Amino acid sequence: MAQDTGLFIYGIVPSDVEPTPEAEGVGSPPGEVTAIRHGALAALVSEVGLAEPLGRPADLTAYETLLDGTVVVAPVLPVRFGTVVTGADAIDDLLDAHHDRFAAALAELEDRLQYLVHGRFDEQAFVSGLLDGNASAAALASQVRGRPEAESREQRIRLGEMISQAVELHREAENRELIDAVGGYAVANVVRPPSHELDAAKVAFLVAADDEDDFVRAVEEFAEQRRDLIRMRLRGPVAPYDFVSAHQLVE
Structure with missing residues (x-):
């Protein structure tokens, strides 16, 4: 990943969740949504420019559309809108540090x-x-x-x-x-x-x-x-x- 880009985090999901090919992320043009997996968890992310302003109505719509579509098929822990990290290593650190708590929360949200x-x-x-x-x-x-x-x-x-x-x-x-x-x-x-x-x-x-x-x-x-x-x-x-x-x- 280039140094002038980061990863926008949408939410935490079980590791078997796979983004659909048509899923669109935030930004202009919309970023491709991917899953970074760690143990029983995965983070839904897309690449964004670090200098790119986020917060347009279209960005919030993309964020909510992705999470609302995900919850129909799997539990999801939303991450606060606008959360951007520098790369995949930061995602691994987040999922590793809070793995058990995230997994327990997802289990409680199953079918809710x-x-x-x-x-x-x-x-x-x-x-x-x-x-x-x-x-x-x-x-x-x-x-x-x-x-x-x-x-x-x-x-x-x-x-x-x-x-x-x-x-x-x-x-x-x-x-x-x-x-x-x-x-x-x-x-x-x-x-x-x-x-x-x-x-x-x-x-x-x-x-x-x-x-x-x-x-x-x-x-x-x-x-x-x-x-x-x-x-x-x-x-x-x-x-x-x-x-x-x-x-x-x-x-």
């Missing part, structure tokens, strides 16, 4: 998949419900309705704060109810921080393959019960980003 349930409040429905049930908020809304923004600035700020507080309270409740409703079909869950001010629920679940159909059905039923207030999305199966990574294991 991550799903992400993400719900967002319909703004109009949420605010209407708040005004119907909160006289103070309704009074503020009446005071700002039809008035220029400059004249009702204080009232608008207070109303916005009340709406934000109400969203936070409802978000906590929705996350709890979501976990209560579908968590019985998962082996673990992690509540993610909101990515939008109107996020209603955002929870990652680790699901055993045998329970996958029941889990998806339970999520669909939960979403149907809230369809007038919350737009729910289910993403998965994906790699277990929220539950374990090679980076976490070596810290």
Whole structure:
């Protein structure tokens, strides 16, 4: 390998995993994905220029596509996006130093998949419900309705704060109810921080393959019960980003 190139590490997998010929790595042009094996483990890597900036949307998509495609056929420990080492010797050192811990983590993840349930409040429905049930908020809304923004600035700020507080309270409740409703079909869950001010629920679940159909059905039923207030999305199966990574294991 040339000195101006390094190896981008995607994840750690069992040693019998073989990248598909069509697998594309990060970079421009995309690097070829290969496996460097050590004992019972292998690292999925591709060559990148050390001076090449990584972090474009296409790079993150390539990283996730590779890992999410891998987890369908084999357990995988994601390595933090952007991890680059100088060569194969560094990969050998990593796998040798943490071989048993990586192998044990992969064994625990066998036949387990991550799903992400993400719900967002319909703004109009949420605010209407708040005004119907909160006289103070309704009074503020009446005071700002039809008035220029400059004249009702204080009232608008207070109303916005009340709406934000109400969203936070409802978000906590929705996350709890979501976990209560579908968590019985998962082996673990992690509540993610909101990515939008109107996020209603955002929870990652680790699901055993045998329970996958029941889990998806339970999520669909939960979403149907809230369809007038919350737009729910289910993403998965994906790699277990929220539950374990090679980076976490070596810290």
